[in-house]
Ligand SMILES: *[C@@H]1O[C@H](CO)[C@@H](O)[C@H](O)[C@H]1NC(C)=O
Ligand SMILES: *[C@@H]1O[C@H](CO)[C@@H](O)[C@H](O)[C@H]1NC(C)=O
Ligand SMILES: *[C@@H]1O[C@H](CO)[C@@H](O)[C@H](O)[C@H]1NC(C)=O
Ligand SMILES: *[C@@H]1O[C@H](CO)[C@@H](O)[C@H](O)[C@H]1NC(C)=O
């Protein structure tokens with residue numbers, strides 16, 4: 132070989148290992164299937180299988196019938212636009228199935244709202260700022276639809292807003308004008324619930340405001356309005372179960388949802404509060420738009436089969452969910468709302484005679500041994516292909532502290548709660564879908580109810596992921612690649628990321644805030660989260676498992692300052708041997724909504740235990756409840772903390788710490804950060820110090836080196852398996868990593884050369900309203916788990932190359 136080509140070969144070899152390659156990424160959900168409240172299910176009136184769902188905090192989805200999955204449409208929302216990740220309302224153009232309007236914005240207080248307008252069913256959008264605020268995660272989010280397209284004028288869109296009255300756009304949501312003639316702007320935070328164009332008569336529009344008597348009609352495209360006569364303004368005494376103890380919360384029924392059927396019947400569900408929670412009374416009425424007659428068609432004692440469950444002696448709840456069969460105006464379903472805490476819980480009612488008589492589909496679907504708690508047999512909690520959705524069987528037993536109504540009957544999963552989104556598929560009358568606070572149930576055999584049989588049910592939520600990620604861990608051994616902690620629905624462990632898993636067992640947490648695994652015993656794991664139940668046999672806020680999360684032992688006692696009712700129990704860490712645990716009540720902050728508490732007044736540092744919490748030791752040398760603590764994954768008894776600018780090291784299981792001033796060990800002035808320990812090398816640690824970049828040590832923190840150059844900012848850091856033949860793990864950061872000195876976009880980045888060069892992981896189409904936490908996988912090169920604030924957890928893998 133000639134010298135010159137040898138030189139060339141060497142140069143290219145050096146380049147190959149010294150630069151982080153940008154292979155591109157694929158993004159897939161770590162499957163829960165649902166995981167949050169489904170606020171709307173909308174079907175196009177003429178186009179077969181064209182269905183959309185909206186959620187309160189996780190954007191909107193379109194159904195793909197050939198893959199059997201919902202396709203997320205709003206993942207391009209950036210972290211800066213996080214508030215736009217809730218859908219207040221969806222409108223479809225009855226004359227053009229390709230057109231889709233989404234009204235986006237979670238909170239009124241955020242002020243920013245936007246319209247996403249698509250001409251290709253949500254594949255791409257034009258985005259226009261809205262001149263008024265939206266409240267997709269506010270009270271009344273169960274009602275609607277607030278947004279509607281004029282069937283006689285393409286591009287004319289009306290919106291019943293919460294705070295700004297009735298608004299109209301003549302240019303497809305770009306600009307808006309106030310329909311000032313509308314008599315009842317009801318600036319009460321919930322405002323107008325629905326807008327319905329009469330598809331038979333141009334210029335006729337019905338609008339429902341969330342107040343008694345709040346239904347109005349115009350017959351001249353909004354020039355003049357009439358309050359619809361004869362509306363129910365007072366409560367029907369028959370529905371007031373305990374009027375002395377529980378008065379209705381409004382002077383009369385408030386219209387929640389309305390549907391104008393093809394025969395001119397306007398069906399309306401009613402309640403005494405906006406919902407989805409806190410409703411006590413309601414009803415269902417129908418208005419004949421030609422004769423102006425009203426009829427009370429509330430399902431009740433005399434007109435339902437089977438008769439109501441006898442023990443139901445509590446306020447009967449209201450009504451919200453409503454769908455009318457597109458093929459038969461006399462066939463409809465309505466759903467009760469907030470009938471808990473009675474045994475039966477809410478019912479889905481089906482009528483084929485315009486509401487004169489009803490079948491209680493929930494009751495017909497419930498096995499006889501249920502004791503009156505409506506539920507599906509657990510086996511029914513499965514996708515259509517039979518794949519089980521086992522976490523939906525949660526909630527056996529009174530220990531459960533929140534999230535949905537109880538169904539303490541073993542063998543059943545709750546029929547549902549907050550079932551306010553319901554749809555009889557416009558192209559298939561046998562296909563009914565209903566959303567719950569957690570998922571979507573569906574049947575293809577609704578008509579079995581006509582024969583007093585249970586329809587066959589399945590879960591139709593594949594692709595919908597709307598949980599909030601609070602904690603993640605990826606052990607370097609054992610059957611689980613990922614352990615998750617979520618808002619509202621506890622936590623899960625995953626061997627197969629693509630298949631729903633059972634929920635972690637008792638103690639069940641209403642949130643799971645902290646997780647850790649023992650570096651040399653990866654199936655020994657600990658978790659902490661709030662729990663509403665006051666256990667007499669231990670602390671319900673932290674638990675230990677030595678079998679990878681199959682079974683759990685509660686800690687014997689909680690640390691000082693943590694008790695039933697503590698909303699976030701803080702941070703826990705377990706040493707490499709699995710024998711030493713530290714727990715601190717100062718929480719780790721990821722989301723703006725979870726502010727870190729001021730470290731406890733107790734001048735103890737992280738409490739340490741070797742007996743699963745029978746005794747807690749207050750350490751010496753570190754006297755602040757810092758969240759910035761972690762364990763070495765290789766050397767037992769070793770804990771680290773970077774707190775208040777000092778580096779702390781414990782080699783005796785957190786009983787005592789030695790501290791060194793940051794300056795003495797080469798660290799810059801910085802308040803503190805979580806030490807990220809190597810999964811295979813004792814004493815190797817990284818720190819993400821925001822604008823100051825990434826610092827690294829190989830000797831337990833006695834000497835630190837800055838790894839990154841200008842332009843690298845790292846809010847969070849995680850490590851995963853290194854590239855083939857690489858001696859360093861892959862680093863991932865949340866932040867910016869400018870290459871060539873240019874400013875880069877905020878996002879998730881990977882480095883294969885310990886921080887010298889970086890490649891972007893997530894692209895503009897995969898921003899999820901912001902990624903709040905990241906977790907590398909010690910066993911899969913390139914993989915990073917992205918924890919979002921409303922789109923669950925996503926695993927990003929390097930594209931096949
Ligand atoms: C469904 O998804 C498949 C695979 O991504 C795609 O080819 C097809 O066009 C989609 N169908 C619809 C109706 O969106
Ligand atoms: C729209 O008009 C109504 C009625 O005049 C008024 O109450 C409301 O405040 C107006 N909205 C805006 C945004 O100006
Ligand atoms: C509405 O009332 C008219 C006149 O009484 C009647 O002919 C029609 O059948 C009614 N429509 C419905 C849907 O009941
Ligand atoms: C309903 O009432 C029956 C008869 O009084 C009783 O045996 C049963 O336990 C009650 N069920 C519930 C769920 O309260």
Ligand SMILES: *[C@@H]1O[C@H](CO)[C@@H](O)[C@H](O)[C@H]1NC(C)=O
Pocket residue numbers: 665695696
């Ligand atoms: C929990 O139970 C203990 C013992 O019964 C009691 O002293 C304490 O007040 C209870 N705490 C709460 C928050 O219910």
Ligand SMILES: *[C@@H]1O[C@H](CO)[C@@H](O)[C@H](O)[C@H]1NC(C)=O
Pocket residue numbers: 691692733734735747748749
């Ligand atoms: C502070 O910590 C000590 C040592 O663990 C404990 O005994 C004491 O109860 C704690 N005090 C408070 C107010 O939490």
Ligand SMILES: *[C@@H]1O[C@H](CO)[C@@H](O)[C@H](O)[C@H]1NC(C)=O
Pocket residue numbers: 730755756757758759773774775776802803804805
């Ligand atoms: C912990 O780390 C965070 C993130 O860097 C920092 O904001 C906070 O001040 C630190 N707290 C302590 C007590 O070290």
